[in-house]
Amino acid sequence: MLFSSPTADSSNAPLPDGAPLPPIEVHDLTVAYGRKPVLWDIDLEFNEGELVGVVGPNGAGKSTLIKAMLDLVPSASGWVRIYGEPYAARRKQVGYVPQRESVDWDFPVNARDVVLMGMYGRLGWFRRPSRKDHHTADECLEKVEMSAYGDRQISQLSGGQQQRVFLARALAQDARIYVMDEPFAGVDAATEASIVRVLRDLRAEGKTVVAVHHDLQTVEEYFDSLVLLNLRVVANGPTSEVFTRDNLLATYGGRLTILDRAAEAVRRGGGPRIDRP
Amino acid sequence: MEWLNLDISTLRTMAVAVAASASCAIIGCFLVIRGMSLLGDAISHAVLPGIVVAFLLADGRHPVPLLVGAIAAGILTTFLTQSLHRRAGVQTDAGMGVVFTALFAGGVVMISAFDLTHVDLDPDCVLFGDLGVAALRTARFGGFEFPQPLIPLGIAFGLNAALIGLLWKELKITSFDPQLATTLGISSTIVHYAVMSAVSCTAVAAFESVGSILVISMLIVPGATARLLTDRLFPMVVIAAGAATVAAVAGILIAGHFDTVEAPTLSVASGVLFAITVIAAPRHGLLAAWIRRLLLSLRIVAEDVLARVYRHQERQRVDGKLPILGLTFRGLSESVREGAILGGRNTCRVTLWILGWRGLLTHSSSGYLLTDAGLSRAADLIRSHRAWEVYLRENLGVALDHLHEPAHRMEHFLTPELTQDILADAGDLLDPHGRPIPLDAAPSGTEVDRP
Numbered sequence A: 001m002l003f004s005s006p007t008a009d010s011s012n013a014p015l016p017d018g019a020p021l022p023p024i025e026v027h028d029l030t031v032a033y034g035r036k037p038v039l040w041d042i043d044l045e046f047n048e049g050e051l052v053g054v055v056g057p058n059g060a061g062k063s064t065l066i067k068a069m070l071d072l073v074p075s076a077s078g079w080v081r082i083y084g085e086p087y088a089a090r091r092k093q094v095g096y097v098p099q100r101e102s103v104d105w106d107f108p109v110n111a112r113d114v115v116l117m118g119m120y121g122r123l124g125w126f127r128r129p130s131r132k133d134h135h136t137a138d139e140c141l142e143k144v145e146m147s148a149y150g151d152r153q154i155s156q157l158s159g160g161q162q163q164r165v166f167l168a169r170a171l172a173q174d175a176r177i178y179v180m181d182e183p184f185a186g187v188d189a190a191t192e193a194s195i196v197r198v199l200r201d202l203r204a205e206g207k208t209v210v211a212v213h214h215d216l217q218t219v220e221e222y223f224d225s226l227v228l229l230n231l232r233v234v235a236n237g238p239t240s241e242v243f244t245r246d247n248l249l250a251t252y253g254g255r256l257t258i259l260d261r262a263a264e265a266v267r268r269g270g271g272p273r274i275d276r277p
Numbered sequence B: 001m002e003w004l005n006l007d008i009s010t011l012r013t014m015a016v017a018v019a020a021s022a023s024c025a026i027i028g029c030f031l032v033i034r035g036m037s038l039l040g041d042a043i044s045h046a047v048l049p050g051i052v053v054a055f056l057l058a059d060g061r062h063p064v065p066l067l068v069g070a071i072a073a074g075i076l077t078t079f080l081t082q083s084l085h086r087r088a089g090v091q092t093d094a095g096m097g098v099v100f101t102a103l104f105a106g107g108v109v110m111i112s113a114f115d116l117t118h119v120d121l122d123p124d125c126v127l128f129g130d131l132g133v134a135a136l137r138t139a140r141f142g143g144f145e146f147p148q149p150l151i152p153l154g155i156a157f158g159l160n161a162a163l164i165g166l167l168w169k170e171l172k173i174t175s176f177d178p179q180l181a182t183t184l185g186i187s188s189t190i191v192h193y194a195v196m197s198a199v200s201c202t203a204v205a206a207f208e209s210v211g212s213i214l215v216i217s218m219l220i221v222p223g224a225t226a227r228l229l230t231d232r233l234f235p236m237v238v239i240a241a242g243a244a245t246v247a248a249v250a251g252i253l254i255a256g257h258f259d260t261v262e263a264p265t266l267s268v269a270s271g272v273l274f275a276i277t278v279i280a281a282p283r284h285g286l287l288a289a290w291i292r293r294l295l296l297s298l299r300i301v302a303e304d305v306l307a308r309v310y311r312h313q314e315r316q317r318v319d320g321k322l323p324i325l326g327l328t329f330r331g332l333s334e335s336v337r338e339g340a341i342l343g344g345r346n347t348c349r350v351t352l353w354i355l356g357w358r359g360l361l362t363h364s365s366s367g368y369l370l371t372d373a374g375l376s377r378a379a380d381l382i383r384s385h386r387a388w389e390v391y392l393r394e395n396l397g398v399a400l401d402h403l404h405e406p407a408h409r410m411e412h413f414l415t416p417e418l419t420q421d422i423l424a425d426a427g428d429l430l431d432p433h434g435r436p437i438p439l440d441a442a443p444s445g446t447e448v449d450r451p
């Protein structure tokens, strides 16, 4: 439905009470670009209120999995359900943080404008954000410690600040599930700390967060559960059970670097954390 | 004045020119920010067969069939280009190139096949239009006589303004982040087709006055100009309309003065306006960037001079010399060779004059000496310099003889807070070469004795 009126919109459908529906369920999902499959027979089910990390080498299909969950790429077979319904019926319960490189940061808007975009879905066609929405946008900027930058044109922000604006925009969506593609990629330490704090606050509110992550050093610290992905799901479950050397080797194939293995060895030996150069 | 020789026909031409430029400019902004300027090019050509069909079916220049034909042709172009890309894997630009040239050529073939040249749909007019002639045809409304092209142009402007007003946030989000828009249920495809339909309408409305090639310039140039002048979307649309109006009025006046063809003259005026903006825009302009660089290098030279005099005075104090002698012009000009824009000696002269004028440096028979204010400013610089040396030495283990160069560059950019933090961590009062690090807000006279 293209110009759906707010009342006829099922994306706000109330969730059935008490029914333990998983926030996201992926069943037998296969996605191909042209004839090349990039995700194969993916079966996943996430638990409510968890921080879930999606880990895998470059080109493993992590971004594609995220996009398939959001109906942004067509699936060759299988399906995704959000609280038991197709994505289109649940859009308002899902917030999205795309990869930072996916947009043109020279675009003529300021940080607050970007955050306001998170509310466009709820507003529906033709309607403009109200003064209250502007106020909410400022609150979201504050949650990521960016209140001072609301009026900055977005190209004037550092990479970490841009990432935080994206996070604030997702917060403005006021969703129950947050899906994030590499929120920690290329950010400074202050931003990383800020994002982690927001993620934990979300968990404390009972929200579910699925985030693609690339830094094996921090996986155990940040995430309750993991999906190790490389074309297929290599392993999936609580971080403490899944984050093992064997699983990592199976995920990264020969590509697990000396440095990652050294870090793993140090970690097993109870040594300090090694910083990647 | 001859320039303002505004007879009624000039005024009419000008009205048509302004209406065409402004209609194109406001919708063109969205082509510019979507990175789709070339699609505007494609559509302004591809509407031709739509126009020809409208001519054949409705016989004449009724605006409604023309607009319908144009929208149909524009949507066809957009659809074919997207399908070629999505389904056949043809690159977007290649697909566009194939589609619009084929449609345009088809239009030209139809013109010759049905012998439509008598209704000034000849190939020349199609490319360049004829502003003066178009403005001669007049229509009447309530006893008021005005150029007939204002009707389709008025409709196009109204449609564009309505589209922009109604779909403001949809245009914004689908241009900035189409994927997010899609996840939110705002169809990028619908907005895309809406923009392309609006561009088609505008192109055909402006077509007979300015022709298809100049429509492209009217669509793109004002938006590109406005983008250089603002970082917000709404001001950009307003400024684009303003720039388009200025270019149209100027273009017609110039054309009248030099007796040149109106529409191309208008395009040239628009291009000149753009060129001026590229050079003189306050933030994004070349001139502004040049001035920023000039001011920065002057500041660096001035700071280097202060630091140089400081070291000179410091050395004499350590040697126990009294009274302390100033530095000569020659001694100073040696040190400003690098980074000097006007040549070493001239830059030095300008810098010394500025420093004297700001009360940081005095000149007496013994040479140049720091004033109290100059001393405190120089102490800040030396503190930053030596703090950075401490940092490089202690944290990165940089060799002693490699410390000066990087510190010399960093001293101009380190903030007092950062310097403070580095020194708090180091807890050292001497730099790696054993020279004292001046304290924060050093009281004058304690660091260096004054003569």
Ligand SMILES: Nc1ncnc2c1ncn2[C@@H]1O[C@H](COP(=O)(O)OP(=O)(O)O)[C@@H](O)[C@H]1O
Binding pocket: A033, A038, A056, A057, A058, A059, A060, A061, A062, A063, A064, A065
């Ligand atoms: N739009 C696309 N068209 C064709 N192939 C693609 C496209 N996007 C991604 N791919 C390919 O799909 C594979 C998975 O990509 P992606 O999901 O981005 O991996 P990751 O995010 O794990 O690095 C890669 O081999 C990539 O080259």
Ligand SMILES: [Mg+2]
Binding pocket: A062, A063, A064, A099, A181
């Ligand atoms: Mg990716």
